[in-house]
Amino acid sequence: xxxxxxxxxxxxxxxxxxxxxxxxxxxxxxxxxxxxxxxxxxxxxxxxxxxxxxxxxxxxxxxxxxxxxxxxxxxxxxxxxxxxxxxxxxxxxxxxxxxxxxxxxxxxxxxxxxxxxxxxxxxxxxxxxxxxxxxxxxxxxxxxxxxxxxxxxxxxxxxxxxxxxxxxxxxxxxxxxxxxxxxxxxxxxxxxxxxxxxxxxxxxxxxxxxxxxxxxxxxxxxxxxxxxxxxxxxxxxxxxxxxxxxxxxxxxxxxxxxxxxxxxxxxxxxxxxxxxxx
Amino acid sequence: xxxxxxxxxxxxxxxxxxxxxxxxxxxxxxxxxxxxxxxxxxxxxxxxxxxxxxxxxxxxxxxxxxxxxxxxxxxxxxxxxxxxxxxxxxxxxxxxxxxxxxxxxxxxxxxxxxxxxxxxxxxxxxxxxxxxxxxxxxxxxxxxxxxxxxxxxxxxxxxxxxxxxxxxxxxxxxxxxxxxxxxxxxxxxxxxxxxxxxxxxxxxxxxxxxxxxxxxxxxxxxxxxxxxxxxxxxxxxxxxxxxxxxxxxxxxxxxxxxxxxxxxxxxxxxxxxxxxxxxxxxxxxxxxxxxxxxxxxxxxxxxxxxxxxxxxxxxxxx
Numbered sequence: 001x002x003x004x005x006x007x008x009x010x011x012x013x014x015x016x017x018x019x020x021x022x023x024x025x026x027x028x029x030x031x032x033x034x035x036x037x038x039x040x041x042x043x044x045x046x047x048x049x050x051x052x053x054x055x056x057x058x059x060x061x062x063x064x065x066x067x068x069x070x071x072x073x074x075x076x077x078x079x080x081x082x083x084x085x086x087x088x089x090x091x092x093x094x095x096x097x098x099x100x101x102x103x104x105x106x107x108x109x110x111x112x113x114x115x116x117x118x119x120x121x122x123x124x125x126x127x128x129x130x131x132x133x134x135x136x137x138x139x140x141x142x143x144x145x146x147x148x149x150x151x152x153x154x155x156x157x158x159x160x161x162x163x164x165x166x167x168x169x170x171x172x173x174x175x176x177x178x179x180x181x182x183x184x185x186x187x188x189x190x191x192x193x194x195x196x197x198x199x200x201x202x203x204x205x206x207x208x209x210x211x212x213x214x215x216x217x218x219x220x221x222x223x224x225x226x227x228x229x230x231x232x233x234x235x236x237x238x239x240x241x242x243x244x245x246x247x248x249x250x251x252x253x254x255x256x257x258x259x260x261x262x263x264x265x266x267x268x269x270x271x272x273x274x275x276x277x278x
Numbered sequence: 279x280x281x282x283x284x285x286x287x288x289x290x291x292x293x294x295x296x297x298x299x300x301x302x303x304x305x306x307x308x309x310x311x312x313x314x315x316x317x318x319x320x321x322x323x324x325x326x327x328x329x330x331x332x333x334x335x336x337x338x339x340x341x342x343x344x345x346x347x348x349x350x351x352x353x354x355x356x357x358x359x360x361x362x363x364x365x366x367x368x369x370x371x372x373x374x375x376x377x378x379x380x381x382x383x384x385x386x387x388x389x390x391x392x393x394x395x396x397x398x399x400x401x402x403x404x405x406x407x408x409x410x411x412x413x414x415x416x417x418x419x420x421x422x423x424x425x426x427x428x429x430x431x432x433x434x435x436x437x438x439x440x441x442x443x444x445x446x447x448x449x450x451x452x453x454x455x456x457x458x459x460x461x462x463x464x465x466x467x468x469x470x471x472x473x474x475x476x477x478x479x480x481x482x483x484x485x486x487x488x489x490x491x492x493x494x495x496x497x498x499x500x501x502x503x504x505x506x507x508x509x510x511x512x513x514x515x516x517x518x519x520x521x522x523x524x525x526x527x528x529x530x531x532x533x534x535x536x537x538x539x540x541x542x543x544x545x546x547x548x549x550x551x552x553x554x555x556x557x558x559x560x561x562x563x564x565x566x567x568x569x570x571x572x573x574x575x576x577x578x579x580x581x582x583x584x585x586x587x588x589x590x591x592x593x594x595x596x
Contacts, residue, residue, distance in 0.1 A: 013396075017403065020393055021410045027470065028413060030436055031425045045439040091320035094313035101310075106317070108585060113328045115581045117531035119550040120574035123338050123557055123567045124331025147327045154320060173305075179312040208418040210534040211550075215558060226420040230538045242428050249421045260416040261409050271475070272482040 028253065035246035042243055056247035065220050066248055069228040076138050076224060077206040080145040081199045088153035088198075089191070093183040095154070096161030097169065107158070114151035118211050121147060129216055140216040141224065145209060149202040156201070156270055160194035161187065197270035200263055204256065225252050332574075338567035345561035358568035367544040368569060371552040374536075378461065378548065379529040382468045387522055389469065390476025395506075397477070398484045415474035423538035426467040430454050430539075457545035464535050464546075472528070476521055483517035484510070516587075523584040530577055549573045 034042060036052040060066045094100075095107055125144050134140035164187055172182045213224045220228070229252065232245050260267060339358055341351035362368050397408055414422065429436050430453035438450040453463045487510065495505045511518075533550040540546040547555070553573060557566030 013399075013401070016396060017401070017407055020396065021407060023470070024410050024414055024474075027422065027425045027429060028417065030429060034428060043434040045434075045436055087320045087323060090316035094316035098309050098313040100313045103313075110324070111585065112578075112581055113324060115527050115577065115584070116328060116332070117550065117570070117573055117577050119531065119533065119553050119570045120335055120577075121328060121331035122335070122554065122570065123343075123563050124334030125327070126557075127334055128326075128331055143327060146323055150320060150323060150327075179309055179316070183316070204416070208420070210420050210537075211554070214537075215554070226418050226534075229418075229424055230420045230534070242431075242434075245424055246428065249424055252421055253417050256416040256418070257413055260412050264409060264412065267412070268478050268482065271478055 028250075028257075031246045031249050031253075035243060035250050038243050053243075056243040057251070060244050060248045060251070063244065064228065064232065064248075065223075066225075066228060066251075068221050069223050069225050070251075072138055072223065073207055073225040076141045076145065077203050079142045080149050080206045081203045083142070084146060084149040084153040084202055085157075085195055085199055087150060088157050089188060089195075090183060091154045092157035092161045093179070093187060096158040097182075097187075098179070107155075110151045110154055114148060114155065116147065118147070122211065122215060125212070126215060135216060136218045136222050138222065141209075141213055144212040144216065145206045148209075149206055152205070153198050153202055156198045157191065157194060160191060160198075164190055193266065194270075197263065197266040200259060201267065201270050204260075207256070335567045335574075336571055338564050339571045340568075341564050343563040343567070345558070345563055351564065354564070358564050359572070361565060362569050362572065367547070368549075368552055370545060371547040371549045374461065374547060375530060375532065375549045378465060378468070378532060379526055382465050382472075382529055383522060383525045385465070385469045386473045386476045386525060387518070389473045390480050393473065393477045394480035394484055397481050411474050411477055413474075414471050415478075417471065419471060419534045420538055422467055422471045423535050426463065426470070427454060427539055430463050454539055455541055457540075457543065460540040460546045464539050467539060468529070468532070468535055472525065476525065479521040479524075480514065480518060483514040487513055519587050520584070523580060523587060527577060527580050527584065530580065531573065549576075 033046075033048060035056050036049045036054065037044075038053040038055060041049055041051070041053070095103060125147075129135050129140045129144070132140075132143075134143065168186055168190075169182055172186050177186070207224075208226060209224070210226045210230065213227045214230070217223050217227065223231070225248075229245065229248050232248065233240065338351065340353055340355060342354050342357075343351035393411060397404060397411070417425075430438075432438065432450055432452040432455065435450075435453070437453070438447070441447045442450065451459060454460045491509055491513075492505065495509050500508065531550055532548045533554070536542070536546065536548040536551045542551065542555075549569065550573065553566045553569035555566070556562045556569055560566075
């Protein structure tokens with residue numbers, strides 16, 4: 001009797017695991033299946049297409065400026081990450097290692113900026129972008145994305161900076177090292193793993209951004225991937241090229257999934273450092 | 279560029295022993311000065327991309343700024359706020375946003391807790407499950423909206439096909455066209471996409487709990503449900519509340535899901551979609567700025583709650 005109950009419990013648990021896995025993976029699986037279908041095959045519900053059509057993957061590059069969109073996204077997201085990390089390292093050193101008057105209000109202010117609804121700065125940012133002559137260019141996006149990547153990188157790097165051992169710093173001070181030397185030559189090498197995590201999370205945030213990209217770009221060639229996918233349309237309003245859209249979706253998603261799976265553990269620590277240790 | 283001026287890149291190491299007290303205060307003053315120099319570039323950039331645009335938005339909210347009008351905007355007082363206040367579409371967007379936030383965050387918390395508890399037990403394939411759970415989080419919001427939009431397709435969507443097959447419905451449903459159903463669709467996508475975030479934060483909290491507590495509870499003969507409500511839940515309350523507020527803040531400013539997934543009729547808009555529509559589709563920059571300022575005020579309130587809760591949670595943990 002007891003044995004049977006235990007077996008039943010295990011079976012229920014196994015079922016739970018299967019249900020969770022199916023729930024999280026099915027939409028992506030379905031996107032892959034749909035991306036391999038063309039024409040009328042799209043409108044049949046089948047677990048795997050009888051004749052997988054790979055054309056969608058080629059068509060998305062020939063019928064749409066999708067290669068250009070991908071390139072835009074890579075450029076914008078990378079520059080934003082590099083600038084953010086560059087600025088955040090010294091800021092995090094100051095906030096994490098030096099006690100000074102006004103530190104706590106500053107930290108709270110930086111945290112508050114990361115909670116801004118982007119819509120609240122949209123009109124002011126639009127004016128700034130036009131005034132700088134950046135409308136419909138990639139630097140407009142790089143500039144505006146700093147709004148959310150910079151507070152995030154500063155915040156997370158500060159929590160990592162705090163955890164570094166005090167003794168290292170004391171030894172360096174004894175040797176007469178300036179704060180700049182301590183920050184760049186003592187702490188920076190130790191922060192490398194944290195930089196990878198923070199940079200990756202900032203990259204994903206910039207890669208996914210939609211509102212600014214939608215508002216500050218106009219031409220198809222200047223669009224980033226999310227905007228391109230959101231606005232992808234067919235010959236007529238009623239005929240959406242679902243096969244193409246799903247192919248584009250899979251192309252954008254696969255690299256992200258690979259990155260996330262490689263850096264799994266680090267991402268978890270970065271996310272919790274960003275959210276809970278507030 | 280970010281190298282603070284007046285800071286020698288290298289200093290000659292002098293073999294001085296512990297510095298005397300007088301130079302300690304000098305040293306700390308020098309450190310405070312360098313702290314501000316180190317912060318300067320970040321503060322300048324944040325002032326440019328956050329402070330200035332925010333102030334300009336607040337200013338536009340009190341003007342007749344219009345994108346099609348090249349004249350400099352005129353101050354018109356609270357007129358824009360009054361117009362937004364009297365607009366039934368605005369209140370519909372407010373209801374939509376609050377309804378969306380309430381239901382989504384509740385579902386995400388319950389579901390996230392279930393998955394976190396599952397992941398917190400030892401079993402074969404736990405690593406695989408954790409990886410699988412992370413996948414929706416990695417997919418860009420717009421892409422998930424499009425994937426689900428296709429699954430919700432009224433004629434060819436797999437969800438209608440499944441429901442028909444199982445006999446839940448006897449005719450296909452136009453999920454994203456009907457405002458009431460499109461809300462369900464938007465919530466479904468948001469829950470799918472952001473439950474992983476909740477799961478990760480809750481799992482991190484669960485893994486900090488000491489094993490002894492559970493052994494003690496087991497010795498007392500408490501069942502798993504009792505243990506959850508009497509031991510686990512009270513202990514992770516702090517991190518859980520912080521995660522919930524974090525998600526609430528994120529859900530309140532929702533834009534892309536509504537924009538991509540619904541038909542954007544006035545009945546199915548979020549507050550952010552309403553504000554952007556006023557600004558750029560109707561070119562009423564001032565009106566949109568007023569709506570955006572009101573959303574900002576709501577979120578600012580929640581942010582204050584977050585900061586207070588977050589700090590007390592940290593103090594509890596310390």
